[in-house]
Amino acid sequence: MSTIQPIAGELEPHPDVALVDRVRGGDVSAYDTLVRKYDRQIFRIAQHITQNREDAEDVMQDAFLKAYQKLDQFQGNSKFYTWLVRIAVNESLMRLRKRRTGKMVSIDEDIETEEGSVPRDLADWAPDPEQNYNQAELAEILRKTIQGLPQGFRIVFVLRDVEGLSTEETAETLGLSIPAVKSRLLRARLQLRERLSRYFRRKKGSEK
Amino acid sequence: MTCTEFLALLDDVIDDSLTPEVRAEFEQHLGRCGHCEVILNTTRKTIEIYRSHEIYDLPTGLRDRLHSAIMARCKKGC
Numbered sequence: 216m217s218t219i220q221p222i223a224g225e226l227e228p229h230p231d232v233a234l235v236d237r238v239r240g241g242d243v244s245a246y247d248t249l250v251r252k253y254d255r256q257i258f259r260i261a262q263h264i265t266q267n268r269e270d271a272e273d274v275m276q277d278a279f280l281k282a283y284q285k286l287d288q289f290q291g292n293s294k295f296y297t298w299l300v301r302i303a304v305n306e307s308l309m310r311l312r313k314r315r316t317g318k319m320v321s322i323d324e325d326i327e328t329e330e331g332s333v334p335r336d337l338a339d340w341a342p343d344p345e346q347n348y349n350q351a352e353l354a355e356i357l358r359k360t361i362q363g364l365p366q367g368f369r370i371v372f373v374l375r376d377v378e379g380l381s382t383e384e385t386a387e388t389l390g391l392s393i394p395a396v397k398s399r400l401l402r403a404r405l406q407l408r409e410r411l412s413r414y415f416r417r418k419k420g421s422e423k
Numbered sequence: 424m425t426c427t428e429f430l431a432l433l434d435d436v437i438d439d440s441l442t443p444e445v446r447a448e449f450e451q452h453l454g455r456c457g458h459c460e461v462i463l464n465t466t467r468k469t470i471e472i473y474r475s476h477e478i479y480d481l482p483t484g485l486r487d488r489l490h491s492a493i494m495a496r497c498k499k500g501c
Contacts, residue, residue, distance in 0.1 A: 243497055247490075250493055251490070254481065254489070255481050258479065259477075262479040263479070271479070272489060276492055283497050334430075337458045339464070340468060345476075357472065357476055358479075372473075377473050404433075405430075405433075407469050408462070408465050412465065415468075
């Protein structure tokens with residue numbers, strides 16, 4: 216198996232490069248380390264896209280297995296994590312297609328909405344709005360709110376703001392242009408803000 | 424700067440990628456527009472809440488089970 220070259224311009228190769236090289240050299244235990252490092256993120260991304268726990272479990276397994284099988288195709292000109300996320304996003308979309316019996320599913324679905332593009336709810340939030348809910352209630356609010364976003368906005372928000380990919384990495388992962396990622400991110404952020412305002416706005420008559 | 428122009432720059436402010444000149448204009452607008460200040464603060468808070476709360480956790484038992492299944496198949500060559 217070939218050795219990955221460090222990304223041009225980077226002095227220190229990413230630690231994953233060494234792990235990937237070890238796997239390519241036949242050391243399966245190095246893959247164990249990579250799985251442990253990224254399994255939570257991949258599971259979360261899969262669940263955000265499929266919105267189904269069983270599908271997310273299957274996607275997580277399939278994505279790591281596919282990445283292992285295709286490791287020779289990993290060029291090292293992107294991060295291993297970004298490459299893995301791209302596989303997981305594709306697996307998730309395939310899983311959705313199966314569930315919807317062949318209906319086309321893409322990240323361009325339902326994005327022609329103007330909702331939230333112009334902020335309507337201008338009320339300020341309580342100082343620590345999450346304090347008004349217990350953990351389970353808060354998680355439910357956050358889940359329900361993000362699930363209501365159009366798919367194409369939700370994926371961009373999750374990759375960019377929750378999982379910390381850069382705009383460029385998000386664009387590369389989803390096969391979108393940078394302006395498209397930026398436009399979707401703004402609208403996703405504004406729509407989520409608008410929807411969360413229903414729960415977090417400062418109550419009338421409260422002191423602060 | 425108008426509120427619409429402010430909104431168009433919102434992501435760049437949140438991601439801290441404005442030039443000093445544009446940032447100064449932005450701050451100036453912020454100082455006299457309460458609505459835009461609310462939008463900026465609550466949008467920042469929206470991102471922070473989603474970043475800091477795990478809404479889809481992977482319980483240890485399930486994680487171990489999935490992990491074992493993946494590694495068993497990798498060892499067999501998938």
